[in-house]
Amino acid sequence: MDALVAHSLSKTYRGGGRSVRALDNVDLTIAQGQLFGFLGRNGAGKTTFIKIAAGLLLPSSGSVQLFGTDVVAHPREVRERIAIVPQEGKPFYHLTPREHVEEYLQVRGASSETSKSRADEVLKAMGLEPYARTPAMLLSGGLQQRTLVAMILATDAEFLFLDEPTLGMDPFARRQVWEVIRRSVRNGSTVLLTTHYLDEAEQLTDELAVIEGGRVLYRGTPDALKSKVRREVRLHFSSGFSAEELAPFGEVYAERGGLTVMTTRAQVEELTRMALERKIAVNVGPVTLEEAFLTLVGRDIEEEDSEAPLA
Numbered sequence: 001m002d003a004l005v006a007h008s009l010s011k012t013y014r015g016g017g018r019s020v021r022a023l024d025n026v027d028l029t030i031a032q033g034q035l036f037g038f039l040g041r042n043g044a045g046k047t048t049f050i051k052i053a054a055g056l057l058l059p060s061s062g063s064v065q066l067f068g069t070d071v072v073a074h075p076r077e078v079r080e081r082i083a084i085v086p087q088e089g090k091p092f093y094h095l096t097p098r099e100h101v102e103e104y105l106q107v108r109g110a111s112s113e114t115s116k117s118r119a120d121e122v123l124k125a126m127g128l129e130p131y132a133r134t135p136a137m138l139l140s141g142g143l144q145q146r147t148l149v150a151m152i153l154a155t156d157a158e159f160l161f162l163d164e165p166t167l168g169m170d171p172f173a174r175r176q177v178w179e180v181i182r183r184s185v186r187n188g189s190t191v192l193l194t195t196h197y198l199d200e201a202e203q204l205t206d207e208l209a210v211i212e213g214g215r216v217l218y219r220g221t222p223d224a225l226k227s228k229v230r231r232e233v234r235l236h237f238s239s240g241f242s243a244e245e246l247a248p249f250g251e252v253y254a255e256r257g258g259l260t261v262m263t264t265r266a267q268v269e270e271l272t273r274m275a276l277e278r279k280i281a282v283n284v285g286p287v288t289l290e291e292a293f294l295t296l297v298g299r300d301i302e303e304e305d306s307e308a309p310l311a
């Protein structure tokens with residue numbers, strides 16, 4: 001069964017004499033139990049989609065259904081089944097992490113016993129135990145964000161919207177959050193998350209959509225996205241080659257004082273032979289999701305630019 005179905009979803013923001021088309025006829029389905037990711041540059045339309053799907057913003061046209069219920073027509077019904085971490089949300093300054101989690105669960109209808117034991121569990125899993133009784137205003141930014149995420153993940157709601165959940169968190173905290181997200185999915189939640197950390201998308205998501213200019217540019221598994229760029233190997237050379245020499249082998253980037261070329265497996269031998277002959281150090285590895293993303297979105301931007309009329 002599909003947990004989320006968006007059909008021809010469009011949104012144009014109007015105001016101040018300007019109009020911005022933030023979503024442009026988006027069709028998207030997310031299956032129940034999926035951990036689905038949104039990637040896309042700043043302003044691509046990710047948050048707009050999430051706000052509409054969570055019933056916080058009205059679309060200009062098109063529809064979204066959650067578990068078969070139309071979000072615009074029946075917002076209240078949908079709200080009980082979802083929980084959302086908004087982008088750059090702030091906790092209630094006078095409440096502690098424990099109060100955030102417990103009281104939110106109680107507002108959602110859990111018993112005080114369940115709320116308490118669930119809060120214990122989640123605060124521990126997210127490394128918030130030492131701060132459980134500290135008012136949020138005295139916590140660092142990353143700890144405040146952890147508090148918000150703990151509050152939402154504790155609900156185990158049927159659909160979790162997480163808009164940049166790990167923003168500002170240290171690498172340890174991010175991994176703790178990943179674990180708690182995975183746990184919610186094991187318990188049956190469906191998740192839609194946005195992130196600018198490509199390693200996070202790669203580690204966490206079953207499938208992802210690349211959003212660009214309010215449209216879905218690409219949808220598939222992280223592995224499929226990587227193979228779509230048809231370059232499976234990255235070779236990094238310390239100084240010695242010129243970009244022109246490497247250009248015939250694939251995309252070339254200046255990086256860490258040398259050059260990186262993204263190329264195919266078939267070219268690796270030739271390139272390493274050239275490097276060894278000239279005593280240039282070479283480092284070989286797989287193409288990352290980040291490189292695939294940059295290539296894919298970069299290509300789209302170039303195509304758009306080339307369509308623009310010459311001034």
Ligand SMILES: Nc1ncnc2c1ncn2[C@@H]1O[C@H](COP(=O)(O)OP(=O)(O)OP(=O)(O)O)[C@@H](O)[C@H]1O
Pocket residue numbers: 013014020021022040041042043044045046047048049087
């Ligand atoms: N309230 C608003 N009023 C007018 N324009 C808006 C509003 N909110 C967003 N926009 C515009 O809509 C477009 C999409 O914004 P959105 O916040 O959905 O992007 P995003 O993909 O979430 O970006 P980010 O990665 O920076 O969070 C942008 O051009 C943005 O400037």
Ligand SMILES: [Mg+2]
Pocket residue numbers: 046047048087163
């Ligand atoms: Mg956003």
